[in-house]
Amino acid sequence: MATTLYHEPVLLAETLAHLNLEPGSVIVDGTLGGGGHAAAILERAAPDGRLIGLDLDSDAIAAAADRLQSFGDRVQLIQASFRRLDDVAAELAPTTIDGIVLDLGVSSYQLDEASRGFRFSPGAESPLDMRMDGVGGPTTAANLLASLSVEDLEQVFSEYGQLPGSRRLARAIVARRNSEPLETAADLIDLIGGLGIGRGRRHNPATLVFQALRIAVNDEMGALGDGLQAAIRVLRPGGRLVVIAYHSLEDRLVKRTFRQAARGCTCPSEWPACTCGILPSFEILTRRPIGPGPEELERNPRARSARLRAGTRLEAA
Ligand SMILES: C[S@@+](CC[C@H](N)C(=O)[O-])C[C@H]1O[C@@H](n2cnc3c(N)ncnc32)[C@H](O)[C@@H]1O
Structure with a gap:
């Protein structure tokens, strides 16, 4: 594994602000990577906040375990897809989940590690693998x-x-x-x-x-669709969901899923009255997606396409 920085966390201050962290918060980081967001979350939720971290990639789990060691038993890491959030919540989580963060796509480590085959620099003799979990996909x-x-x-x-x-x-x-x-x-x-x-x-x-x-x-769009629905389901009322997307397809799916959950009713718009009875389960907190500012772009050009959207689970759902 690379000894250089595994991955620079993107839109970190904005993520922390939207998670609304307090001491004791229980947060799921569904895309742990090198644990950059996770470490900042644990610091902000000190002294007793907990973090459940998921990643498909065993290299990410190992890097994050190393980085988060000092937080001791406030951290639980699992190699799993965030599309399994329902199962993970049922198995591990406490009665409440206060926040979930999904920082989509691949990490700098995965991009830079030639053996994973994500790299597209000319002359790269890396195999065309591209499985996020490195082996089992x-x-x-x-x-x-x-x-x-x-x-x-x-x-x-x-x-x-x-x-x-x-x-x-x-x-x-x-x-x-x-x-x-x-x-x-x-x-x-x-x-x-x-x-x-x-x-x-x-x-x-x-x-x-x-x-x-x-x-x-990696069936990324299927995983994102399932993961977003599951995330809204498992959050406690008032809990926060923060999603960072890196291309328009992902961002569009996040926007649509948020809007549908905020609307509730799935009846066709031309129907005179609602017959489905589905209530809104979500309130959108970001009217427009948030991108990186000039300072972050200067420091980390890979943040260029990042778009953050956030919302909160509603009581009525
Ligand atoms: C952009 S990186 C996250 C970086 C992390 N926030 C940090 O600060 O280091 C995305 C990570 O999500 C993981 N990932 C992608 N799809 C996933 C999925 N469906 N379930 C779990 N992890 C996934 C990738 O393996 C990668 O490590």
Whole structure:
């Protein structure tokens, strides 16, 4: 594991402020990473606040265990997905959960650690793995590239990467794999470069392709949808949920889920009266998403795309 800083926590002051921490607060950090947010939460909730930390990645659990050692039995760490928050709450948590933080995506450690295959720098001989949990996930990026149809590959690139030329790339991958498999990041980057797609655009096309594959490999949108619903369910009334998203797909899903929970009723808008009887379960605290200020961007350019949204669980639900 890298000895340098595992991950610089993003929008830290804003996260702490929206969690509304007090001594004794019980907080779930669903995306522990290197434990940066977690350490600050534990300090703010001293002397007896507790933190339950989840991460899919065993490297993250090990790094956070090291970093949070001094907090002793105020910390419990579990290698699990935040989409299992209901089970985790039932197994571990006390009667109340006062706050939940989800800081989505990958950590700097995961991006920088070549063996994980998230890296898209030219010439990278890293394997096309991209599983968040490093070992146990169902499939790797190389498996997807070797097995999906042209249509399915196109859908992954267009939906999760918004990549111009998605169909051309999908076709080129299928043509290439018939003679030679795509196994390393360099194989894929060379193929993308040779097609000239997305040239001159704001985002490097390889960045978009790698993002799309990572989202598909880890079913990130499915996990986020399940995790947000579970988070709202398990919070105590008045408890806080803070979510930091790093691309528009994630942020849109957070915004929609918050709005639906704040609305309650799921009846079609053209119906004259509500028949579902579902009450609002959530109040949105951030009218607009909060991004990093100039000082944070100067210190940590990787915070560039971060968008924080927060809300509170309502009594009536
Ligand atoms: C941006 S990092 C979090 C960094 C952390 N807040 C810190 O201060 O160090 C995101 C982390 O979430 C983890 N992760 C992503 N999806 C997850 C999921 N569905 N369940 C649990 N952890 C997940 C990743 O493995 C990664 O370690």
